[in-house]
Amino acid sequence: MSGVTTERHAAAASTTEEAIERAERWFASHGWMPFPFQRDVWRAYLAGESGLVHAATGTGKTLAVWMAPLIEAMREPRQASGLRVLWITPLRALAADTADALIQPLDDLGFDWTVETRTSDTPAGVRRRQSRRLPTALLTTPESLSILLSREDSSEQFGDLRVVVVDEWHELMGTKRGVQVELGLARLRQLRPGIRIWGLSATIGNLEDARDALLGTEPRASRVVRGVEPKRVIVDALIPPVIERFPWAGHLGTQMLPAVVNAIEEGESAIVFTNTRSQTEIWYRALLDARPDWAGVIALHHGSLERKTREWVEDGLRTGRLRCVIATSSLDLGVDFSPVDRVLQIGSPKGVARLLLRGGRSGHR
Numbered sequence: 551m552s553g554v555t556t557e558r559h560a561a562a563a564s565t566t567e568e569a570i571e572r573a574e575r576w577f578a579s580h581g582w583m584p585f586p587f588q589r590d591v592w593r594a595y596l597a598g599e600s601g602l603v604h605a606a607t608g609t610g611k612t613l614a615v616w617m618a619p620l621i622e623a624m625r626e627p628r629q630a631s632g633l634r635v636l637w638i639t640p641l642r643a644l645a646a647d648t649a650d651a652l653i654q655p656l657d658d659l660g661f662d663w664t665v666e667t668r669t670s671d672t673p674a675g676v677r678r679r680q681s682r683r684l685p686t687a688l689l690t691t692p693e694s695l696s697i698l699l700s701r702e703d704s705s706e707q708f709g710d711l712r713v714v715v716v717d718e719w720h721e722l723m724g725t726k727r728g729v730q731v732e733l734g735l736a737r738l739r740q741l742r743p744g745i746r747i748w749g750l751s752a753t754i755g756n757l758e759d760a761r762d763a764l765l766g767t768e769p770r771a772s773r774v775v776r777g778v779e780p781k782r783v784i785v786d787a788l789i790p791p792v793i794e795r796f797p798w799a800g801h802l803g804t805q806m807l808p809a810v811v812n813a814i815e816e817g818e819s820a821i822v823f824t825n826t827r828s829q830t831e832i833w834y835r836a837l838l839d840a841r842p843d844w845a846g847v848i849a850l851h852h853g854s855l856e857r858k859t860r861e862w863v864e865d866g867l868r869t870g871r872l873r874c875v876i877a878t879s880s881l882d883l884g885v886d887f888s889p890v891d892r893v894l895q896i897g898s899p900k901g902v903a904r905l906l907l908r909g910g911r912s913g914h915r
Contacts, residue, residue: 566596569624573617576658587777588614592621595746600770602749602761605777611750612651615715632710633684638695638731639717642669645689668694671857692730699737711742719749723760736766753903783909803896804836811840814874817891822876823908824896827852834876851877
């Protein structure tokens with residue numbers, strides 16, 4: 551997605567309470583009711599605080615943070631003119647999916663805001679336009695943010711910035727890309743000392759340490775907001791009937807192919823996670839060989855595929871056109887699909903947190 555612009559203007563609300571009530575009416579129009587943690591984030595943001603939101607996958611972290619700058623804008627007499635919200639995400643696929651989620655309340659509430667992505671998938675023409683003028687809300691990756699900050703006119707480009715949202719902070723923290731984000735945030739705080747920073751995380755244990763790493767050492771009002779409790783995830787293990795003959799060293803698990811096929815058949819849709827792209831290719835071919843009738847309803851997904859192919863696969867999961875997708879960590883994070891009935895992990899997930907994160911894809915709305 552390169553960008554979407556709405557044509558209507560949202561009328562300014564005179565008080566904070568009126569703006570919050572308007573946001574709650576939007577929730578009600580969709581048959582929803584805001585969770586208490588979402589209201590907590592709105593009020594903390596409006597009070598000038600930064601923080602970390604920790605909530606289970608699919609419980610509304612995105613709307614908790616996104617609605618806050620919208621409520622802030624409802625209180626103001628005119629619409630934003632420059633970049634107001636910067637949203638950092640670790641995955642290109644997640645950027646496009648999140649952009650779709652952010653646009654919906656803008657359309658319904660009549661905001662004259664633009665939402666665009668800037669990743670390695672962004673067309674050159676869109677990048678040239680963004681070099682002259684950034685949208686109201688920009689979704690980008692750590693690498694693209696570093697490029698934006700290296701520009702001579704970065705102080706002007708980020709002059710109207712109100713908030714930086716770091717999505718899936720647990721995936722970035724403790725990695726080289728996480729350090730890249732921290733350096734970018736330090737530079738943004740220098741350019742805009744009053745900006746608020748909010749992190750989103752679904753699977754993390756050391757919440758206070760995670761918040762401190764995100765917000766830096768400068769004293770600022772901040773908090774950790776805990777959301778809805780994680781849903782129950784049931785983990786089953788598929789093991790061979792005769793373990794003594796199973797090649798534990800160097801195997802790719804394909805001897806378990808019949809059991810995996812049976813597990814996929816138990817539901818309407820499934821994601822099969824592997825740890826490498828080569829394993830993804832091997833399992834995709836093995837499943838097709840075992841079930842030729844699945845041709846056209848199973849697919850693979852990893853970062854080396856071109857953007858159009860990845861988007862086709864993601865859309866197939868959303869619409870239910872695909873029965874099974876074999877994927878690497880490219881589908882680890884919060885790409886929103888219609889409920890996937892079953893999630894399978896081939897081999898070790900290399901960590902309990904990652905296993906629970908991938909398991910959270912099951913039944914996610």
